Amino acid sequence: MHREPGASYPPVEPYDHGLLDVGDGNLVHWEVCGNPAGKPALVVHGGPGSGCKPWPRQRFDPELYRVVLFDQRGCGRSTPHAADPTTDMRHNTTAHLIADVEKLRAHLGIEAWLLFGWSWGATLSLAYAEAHPERVTALVLSGVTSTRPSEIDWLYRGAGQIFPEAWDRFRAGVPEVTDPRPSATALITAYARRMESADPAVRERAAADWCVWEDAVLAEEGQPPAYTSRPERDRLAFVRICSHYFAHAAWLEDGQLIRDTGRLAGIPGALIHGRFDLGAPLTTAWELARAWPDAELTVIPDAGHLGGAATSRAELAAIDRFAGKPVAP
Numbered sequence: 001m002h003r004e005p006g007a008s009y010p011p012v013e014p015y016d017h018g019l020l021d022v023g024d025g026n027l028v029h030w031e032v033c034g035n036p037a038g039k040p041a042l043v044v045h046g047g048p049g050s051g052c053k054p055w056p057r058q059r060f061d062p063e064l065y066r067v068v069l070f071d072q073r074g075c076g077r078s079t080p081h082a083a084d085p086t087t088d089m090r091h092n093t094t095a096h097l098i099a100d101v102e103k104l105r106a107h108l109g110i111e112a113w114l115l116f117g118w119s120w121g122a123t124l125s126l127a128y129a130e131a132h133p134e135r136v137t138a139l140v141l142s143g144v145t146s147t148r149p150s151e152i153d154w155l156y157r158g159a160g161q162i163f164p165e166a167w168d169r170f171r172a173g174v175p176e177v178t179d180p181r182p183s184a185t186a187l188i189t190a191y192a193r194r195m196e197s198a199d200p201a202v203r204e205r206a207a208a209d210w211c212v213w214e215d216a217v218l219a220e221e222g223q224p225p226a227y228t229s230r231p232e233r234d235r236l237a238f239v240r241i242c243s244h245y246f247a248h249a250a251w252l253e254d255g256q257l258i259r260d261t262g263r264l265a266g267i268p269g270a271l272i273h274g275r276f277d278l279g280a281p282l283t284t285a286w287e288l289a290r291a292w293p294d295a296e297l298t299v300i301p302d303a304g305h306l307g308g309a310a311t312s313r314a315e316l317a318a319i320d321r322f323a324g325k326p327v328a329p
Helices: 055-059 094-107 120-131 149-156 164-172 184-194 200-218 232-247 283-291 309-322
Strands: 016-023 026-034 039-044 065-070 113-119 136-144 269-274 295-300
Touching: 016 094, 026 094, 039 094, 039 120, 055 065, 055 309, 065 094, 094 120, 113 120, 113 309, 120 136, 136 283, 136 309, 149 184, 164 200, 184 200, 184 232, 200 232, 269 283, 269 309, 283 295, 295 309
Parallel strands: 039 065, 039 113, 113 136, 136 269, 269 295
Antiparallel strands: 016 026, 026 065
16 A cells, blocks of 8 residues: 555554453453554553554555454453553553463464564563564554663663653652652552552542653643543543552563563564653663664654654554555655
8 A cells, every 4th residue: 555655654543353352351452454464563562451442453565464453451452451450450461461462372373473562562472472472573662661670760860860850749648658759669568559549539540640750751742642632431540550660660670571571582673662652761772772683673763652743653654564565665
């Protein structure tokens, strides 16, 4: 399909969708669009807990790709939803999500696929690829994270050096943490406890305070707030899942995903990262590119974590390239 260089492909609707029983009482929503005989690709959304949106469909040429999108456990259209305080979070971990991706691949009869993930989706894509490298043909990772403790500490404490007034408000949201200079882990754990409260007002207040902080760090001039503008149900699930994952360092060893890049040998990768990403500094993408010879890093000079036109162009170019499509300079 022809498109102008850098432009997204036209909107496309799924031709198939369903709910996959992945165990533990969880049903994961999935959808497929594009060419049923095309190159398989999986979209891995961020968050964790953000749910997948329609826009990633337009990163793929619908004539060349068979594109699978899914909502990770507890969010989007998957059930049970984490906004429901009775939903058991014990069965929502990185290992569970990796297993879900494998079950979805087998359910759809796909031998191997390209993974397109951003932010937390980059972490989950790396974790899946290192666990099942034979099932991955390429990786396109944008807003690269590996969710190691230093990255979590930066986002929920270190970035307060740039946004001190917003961090003071975030800190004030959990007054039970009495240390005047608390660790990120202490703050996140306190928010996670509040998201398990039986009192809906406590949960709603904690979700609101968390999302105000996320927007303070990640929102960019001229863009609407990405987190506080979400429907309440989505905010509650997002914060409950985020705080649950980050309080446990995503159940990953410190530096595990960069340490184990040897498992990605022979898998081509495109790493796309904004120079001014205040939520996930460039260091992780840089270290990952140095450890993974088959990956190419593209630094977007004026972009932040939420990207922009130049980031979109780089994502489109990488995805086109991995389909064997000529890419305009």
